[in-house]
Amino acid sequence: MAIDNRTLADQIERIYRERYPAFCRLATAVTGDVETAHDAVQGGFARALARSGDFRGDGSLEGWLWRIVLRKALDLRRRDVPAPLPADAAEETPLWWRPELPHPELDPELDAALRALPTRQRRIVFLRYFADMTHGEIAEVSEIAPGTVSATLTQAKAALARRLTQAKVADKEVHR
């Protein structure tokens, strides 16, 4: 599909203006701090503008941008922290990443519940609730089917509900 470069650049800039906070949240989930995340978003959008001809038009422009920013965030994180791959990394796409809460000390229950999830479930939970992405956006950025996103999210939420409820009950028993 032929796309005029000027139109494409305008669309990329419009998405940046409208969705900058959401892209920052996604990048923060990867990098762990907002400054590096901001750098990833800036660098990702710059790359998209400079290489807009790479966009083939066979998916949404926003999905393409999500993937570019995610890759940039991963690059920045790898540069700082060469983390070893976990055992379940093989199931992941090239955009593999294992998100961490930026401030686990603020919500240790949630942190523990998230850590108990398989990496794929944890990543999709982050994309949904931390980055505030829709199921369709998650499917695009993760390069998986929307149905898989829904199913994975349902499983993850059930597991989180169990753990967070258990934590709440345990907390009440301690304080009784």
Next chain:
Amino acid sequence: MSNSLDTMLSERFSGQCEAPPGADLADVRRRARHLVVLTQARRLRQPGVRRLPLRGSLLVAAVAVLAGGGTAAAFAVRALTETPASALNGPAHGRDATPADALDLAQAVERWGVELPGSGPGEPLTDRSATLLSDVGSQHDTVSAFPTSHGAVCFEIRAAGTCNTLDGSPGITWAILSALGSTRVYGVAADGVARVQVNVGGLLHEATLRNNGYFYELEKGMRLRDVRGITATWKDGSTREVTMPPGGP
């Protein structure tokens, strides 16, 4: 249950979110320009991308791209074919003098468009190529140029050259070629430019300016790193400068 779980998770995650630094679209555009220039330089550095009669000129061409790329991002976003250099807006003329070198650069530009679509200066319009200056300097050089479909101009001496836009400040493109024992500063000037001077070691030297092309050969003993800048004086008397990075281009 599901809705309340959604709400609860959203609230707990939002407690993790710090306010990010403010959006800065100007910074994104600056970075994009830088990436375009680096990409351009990388393409020119790769062996085989261009068939150069003077191998030594390749690096110089890449340096020139880096230094002259302030407006290079416009390659990706403009769709003009007229340039502010009238010598390049008519039918081709003077091609007999340098067809091989100009076409060699045109082939490199075409390949650039194919391999990195959207990032290059556009399609070369060789039917509007022009010999801007001929038999200049001690090596009897010829400066030739052609416009592109995105309104950029590509120019060369001995196939060492680059592409850039002329609109906006300072109204000149530039490149520096060191080969055959001489260093030449050359480029294309917009119609509104009346005079081009090259700052070498702190002194301004008059460049030959004719037919939208300009050329200056450094005196013996002066080197590439002695070039500190280029000053374009416009017909309205205003001057605009291209400043070389500290340490030379």
